Amino acid sequence: MAWRKEIQGLESNNAVTAVGAILLLLSFYKTSYWFIFLGAFLLVISRMSIYYLNHVADHLIFENEKESIRLSVGEEIILPLKFSQFSWLPIFQGTLKIKLEAIVEGLGVPFTSHENNVEFKFPIFVKGQETIQVSLPLKATARGVTRIKTVELTVGNFFGLGSVQLKYNPFIHKELIVYPSPTMVSQTDRLVAARSNGDYSSPSSMFEQFLAPIGTRDYIYTDSFKQIHWKASAKTQALQTKVFERMADNSWTFIINLREANTPHIHLGVVESLESIASNVAYLAQLATQRGIEFEVFLNLRMVNQSAVYHLPKGCGTRQLGKVLDILARVNKKGNTQPLNKLLHYVEKKQQNSPVVIFCGPFPDEKHKYIAQMLKNGQRLFILQDDNQYPAIVPLGRI
Template identity: 30%
Template sequence: MYWSRSSDKAGHEYDLLPFLLVVLTITSIVISEPFILIIVGFIVVFMILIQLYNRQIGKKLILENKRRSIRMFEGEEAEFDLVLKNQSILPIFNGFVSFTTDEKVGSERFVRFNQKRKNHFHVPLLLMGKSEARIPISLIARERGVVHIKNIRFSFPHILNFEQVILSYQGLYQTEILVYPKLSPVAGIDDFPYNNFGNQVTQFSPFEDLLSPVGTRDYVPSDPFHRIHWKASAKGQTLQTKVFERNRNISWTIIVNIAESSPLGNVYLSPMMEKYIAQAAYICQTITKQGHPIELYVNAAKVGSMPFQLGSEGGREHLKKAFELLTRIEKDCNVMSMTNLLYRVDHEINDSNIVIIIGDVQRDSLHYTNKWNRRGNSVLHVSEYISGARLTEIKNEGLAVNDTK
């Protein structure tokens, strides 16, 4: 049973009825008045019906609870149905469904009041016997985060004694609302067209995959002799040159530092955390639209001091995973030092040839950025300028200096 029952009354108002019934029965026998026994019979039947009804309350009331996720960006509106099924033949009149959500979402309907950063919803409901009711809930995304619907209650008057019955849902309601972060533009993403040999097919690249021929073309004097396709040349009675797939590798590793360090080395959440997450979301979306794979690291610590991490991949589904990872970072999460995060990245980074760091780059971090530069990676940093955020290159000596910053 997923519902627990309570009442808005103490429930002791019928405790004296058995004693009263005994007194009435004895009185009826003593004075030989059968009409009193009829009254006693009605009261007994009424009490039995109340007990039978009380035992059935909530047993045939089902809240549809499928696992689902509702995804929105800030400012967007989405709607879902909260479905209640009454499998009993008895109707429920003048009922109310109530629940709470975080203030990360809001609504123009059914919000009764706000308290302690919680929205308290109150929805009137009539539920006939052997029927279901679909309650449309419209929500507006206000700030980044994950929202769950909690404290679901169904209250209605008792059909016999008119007490207010309150049923509290005991299960976990499996609908979650994901409010994606804002997209904060970062300029300069197209200013670093670094190519390595890889498996991304492209029209323009200095690299060719000699194991992947795609056809032939007419021979020109500058073509190497070993590139001539002799069989095709004999068939067409003119020299033909082999054409191979042109490949490249442009893959990105995005590192988000949401922490700051005190002069004593203590690590705490940066007040710029939301801005850094918004910049990371924009970069992930832009690079994915260009068709390049991304991997993502954030020094928000999970249980066991593990960072938030997403492996290298591309495509729309991978972008959705990146947005969800950024969405699930709590505003009061634990953080790990940037040095510990970069140590982990250094041991796991493989194919990426471009590394982006968002957030503070401290002197301790330069050990790893210099190491990656020497290895051939391009290391970039999101720097703030008067005109807005822009990618700048981190050289071996540290961040590049720009007078317009």
């Protein structure tokens, strides 16, 4: 069943039933219309009360469609909650309790905070055969993700005896995603070259654009067989190799290490500076989006249904920005971090050799083998100094 029921006051109603039955029995020995009326009245009231408490939730539906509501810290929203009572039994004396993570607070609605949760209580009234929508005004106060953890409805018996507490059993799919507040990072001009929008021609680049041949040259033994231009070779009676335009790009790679340095256990050690890292990376991702720069993200925190190292492939635009902000909202100190070596090994296998690499969190030195390889590849390495007051971009080795 959708609702788990806990009925209070059944004993009282059963006692009233017993009193009513006794009064009816007494009326057979001593004829009294008062005994008959009172006994019948108590029997009807008590049995109707028991029926109401047992069946008021039989056809009560809470709309539980999958929905993700995204907002930023400080933003206000109305959280809609829809209830449908398909039974003829009304709910007159209902009290609704909603429990969320303590990353939001109520606006004009009384609430209580307990540990990491915030609870809201307010009256609810639903007629029989009616659908209502309860609007819960909220304000986001901290980065994070919360689904509705608990929906509880306490329904008082409108005859006055007893109540039933209903707790919604199924997993609730509605969730709130609160994005981090971007914190401005200084010296970002170091990341942005003069040609910062997309790919551009660069004769010194290591990469060739195979969809942009610009001519041919004489074949040499180190050329790939696939690069031979057969038509040109037939005309010149000598093997000719295609020459492609060399391209460069200004994409960024974020390598986010959330593992505290010298942490021996794989499941512990999320950095204390998690909030500042999330805010700084959010700012840099917004900057990249504004400038049309592609970027990818590596993160050594196991996400839901993901591998031990999370990887967001290279992309750009508002859709890519939204994915990054979603991830930054979901990271928390309860996750399982992976060692830095495992993160960098994964990066070496998966990264697309962006010319700009930004390390976030505890970082290795230049002598680390994976760092040395990136420098050998010609990549420019930077450190995000995630200082709470003055975050900045600093070239690796100049801190």
